[in-house]
Amino acid sequence: MSAAYPVDEVLDPVAIVTWSIDTGLFDIAYSAWGWPIAEIVHFSGVCLLFGAVGMFDLRMMGRLKGLSLPAMHRFIPFGVFGFLLCAASGTIFVSSSPDQYLYNPAFQLKMALIALAGINMLAFYLTTWKQVRGAIPHQPFPARVRIFAMVSLFSWLGVIAAGRVITAFRPPAWFWCAWCS
Amino acid sequence: MMDVLAWLEQTRLSVFVREDFYAYFVLLIFHAWGMAFLVGGGIVVNLRVLGIAKGAELDKFRMIFPWMKFGAVLAIISGIGLLFGYPAKALTNWVFALKFIYLIAAALLLQHVARVSFGKKMEPVGMVKLQALASLLLWIAGVAAGKMLLYTNSILMTTELDF
Numbered sequence: 001m002s003a004a005y006p007v008d009e010v011l012d013p014v015a016i017v018t019w020s021i022d023t024g025l026f027d028i029a030y031s032a033w034g035w036p037i038a039e040i041v042h043f044s045g046v047c048l049l050f051g052a053v054g055m056f057d058l059r060m061m062g063r064l065k066g067l068s069l070p071a072m073h074r075f076i077p078f079g080v081f082g083f084l085l086c087a088a089s090g091t092i093f094v095s096s097s098p099d100q101y102l103y104n105p106a107f108q109l110k111m112a113l114i115a116l117a118g119i120n121m122l123a124f125y126l127t128t129w130k131q132v133r134g135a136i137p138h139q140p141f142p143a144r145v146r147i148f149a150m151v152s153l154f155s156w157l158g159v160i161a162a163g164r165v166i167t168a169f170r171p172p173a174w175f176w177c178a179w180c181s
Numbered sequence: 182m183m184d185v186l187a188w189l190e191q192t193r194l195s196v197f198v199r200e201d202f203y204a205y206f207v208l209l210i211f212h213a214w215g216m217a218f219l220v221g222g223g224i225v226v227n228l229r230v231l232g233i234a235k236g237a238e239l240d241k242f243r244m245i246f247p248w249m250k251f252g253a254v255l256a257i258i259s260g261i262g263l264l265f266g267y268p269a270k271a272l273t274n275w276v277f278a279l280k281f282i283y284l285i286a287a288a289l290l291l292q293h294v295a296r297v298s299f300g301k302k303m304e305p306v307g308m309v310k311l312q313a314l315a316s317l318l319l320w321i322a323g324v325a326a327g328k329m330l331l332y333t334n335s336i337l338m339t340t341e342l343d344f
Contacts, residue, residue: 036331040329043324044324044325046217046221047216047220047224047321048221050217050218050221051221051222051225054218054221055222055225055248058248063244064241066244067238067242068237070236071235071237074234074237075225075233075234078224078233157217160210160214160217161214163213164210164213
């Protein structure tokens with residue numbers, strides 16, 4: 001018998017929402033002010049992340065000349081903290097209504113762009129950070145520094161844009177599931 | 182007041198923002214980008230005044246202001262578009278006024294902090310740091326008020342009212 005709907009053998013929304021109920025995240029999400037407060041935390045985290053990482057990227061792109069890049073790197077832990085705020089509040093959203101996110105093309109794009117930003121960051125730290133961490137304020141950077149910075153800045157802008165349109169899609173479960181059989 | 186809002190709702194721009202398939206979400210995207218530049222930049226400058234990244238010359242943080250202004254322009258233009266879509270929703274909600282009070286206060290306080298502490302030999306201390314902290318919290322409060330708009334409106338359109 002062929003199933004009426006595609007079957008998701010990779011992700012299990014029921015298991016996710018059960019976990020959400022067991023951990024209490026579901027109750028937080030659907031308490032009176034839980035969702036709005038999580039949204040406030042989420043966008044505050046985005047601002048912290050984008051402020052710290054975005055300004056660092058702009059500096060690497062040759063803007064904000066005169067600001068010491070190694071000194072600007074001191075802001076990065078605040079960006080990481082912003083990302084953690086987003087991850088925590090994001091977990092509340094996704095786990096409490098997984099079907100609205102997992103099968104949502106905007107959410108899928110958002111996750112792909114976060115992965116891109118993460119891989120780009122990893123590649124930057126592994127290949128290039130050592131060469132620029134000692135840079136003096138007015139020293140020009142190697143060309144690839146600019147590329148890393150642009151990929152980072154534009155993937156975070158893409159993350160914000162994709163995140164903003166998640167609510168444009170109200171996916172029925174059989175939609176937008178490329179990995180379902 | 183309601184007459185004006187009812188008239189605004191029937192303008193072509195208002196109908197377009199509500200009914201076009203893309204308009205509302207495109208405006209939301211630009212609004213979020215603008216706020217990320219404005220508030221993100223504001224947070225970073227305030228953190229510097231509070232003593233983070235002392236190795237970066239304080240006076241040079243002026244260069245972040247044009248990026249914040251760029252964000253503000255994006256947010257204001259897209260915000261006006263969003264406001265046109267549902268004028269009664271925002272303009273009958275006191276949280277909307279609160280959002281502007283917070284954001285304008287954050288910007289004015291940051292401007293004041295920059296005026297008294299940028300380009301000086303000494304690192305900022307005491308009162309100035311306190312003002313920077315207040316400015317930082319006001320940026321976040323502005324974000325919070327903005328997010329609350331979706332949950333605190335009493336009406337969406339004037340057509341819900343009898344008058």
